[in-house]
Amino acid sequence: MRLALLVLLLAVQDLSTRFAPSRQDSITEEQAKSVCSTELKRVEWTLSESARERFKKATGVDAPARVVVYEGRANITGDGEMHVVVFAIPIAWGKEKATLGVAVAPGARMIGRAKLLDRDPVEFTKQFFGYPYDEASVERPRGDLDALLKKDDKQVRAMLAVKKAMREMVVLDEALAAKMDAGKATVDDVKAITQLFIDAEKAAPDAAFLGGRTKDFGERLAAARVMLETLEKNIKTAKAKDAAAAFRGSCQGCHGGYLGAFRRARGDAGLGNGYFRSDFDLKGDPKLDDAAEEAIAKAVRAAALLAGSK
Secondary structure, three states: OOEEEEEEEOOOEEEEEEHHHHHHOOHHHHHHHHHOOOEEEEEEEEOOOOHHHHHHHHOOOOOOOOOEEEEEEEEOOOOOOOOOEEEEEEEEEEEEEEEEEEEEEEOOOOEEEEEEEEOOOOHHHHHHOOOOHHHHHHOOOOHHHHHOOOOOOOHHHHHHHHHHHHHHHHHHHHHHHHHHHHHOOOOHHHHHHHHHHHHHHHHHOHHHHHHHHHHHHHHHHHHHHHHHHHHHHHHOOOOHHHHHHHHHHHHHHHHHHHHHHHHHHHHHHHOOOOOOOOOOOOOOOOOOOOHHHHEEEEEEEHHHHHHOOO
């Protein structure tokens, strides 16, 4: 079924301070089409008082009463047509300014795409392609996360240990693959990934939210760790490529069966994707200024909040 694409054009001047709704008409239809190329119809949203209060509670920033919207139809993620809202948001950090385009599928609770509209692309925004979030985490003040991270709870520690392992593993494995292609991979490169699986394996027995599958999950982590140990032994031999392929092929066993369960459990605990912080649910970009990351992340979060307001 074809569903409407809503392209929301909202001018925001430094999300850490205030909205500037008076600038909203400076954002053009062409900018919207650079995020999602489709036929668009200009309309206007009026945000309810409850939606504005929800936004203020989560961000500490006032939302505008009205925003300009362009409406159309499109497949934003490549996974089929869905209701999507695409924002074009001016952001600022330090003396720098930019405009960020953000596509959100509120029904699926997914960021479809984020890109800088008037600057060279940055790696930081690539992670938002098909990026899931949960509404509970989006609606919590970002500062609440610090208290939750300190919570003395075995299941919470298990969630965070596995999340940390998987989050860091993606970065390390990408670097390992590049080094292997260049013939420069070392045992230490593999050991760094192995240690992440050791840490996750230790935490697995406390993942009681998996019910009867807790033991199987731990066994899968152990099997992946053994594959990594095999790769360590063979990293300088002709067997390295096959060993790496075996390890990477094993990932789907957990992602297919356990990824959803972990996301639901984290969301229930208030620890899901949705805070949009580089020290938690986002991957930082060493080539991008921290303040720029923060400005982009806040804009993406604002888009998720406002997309859910209609």
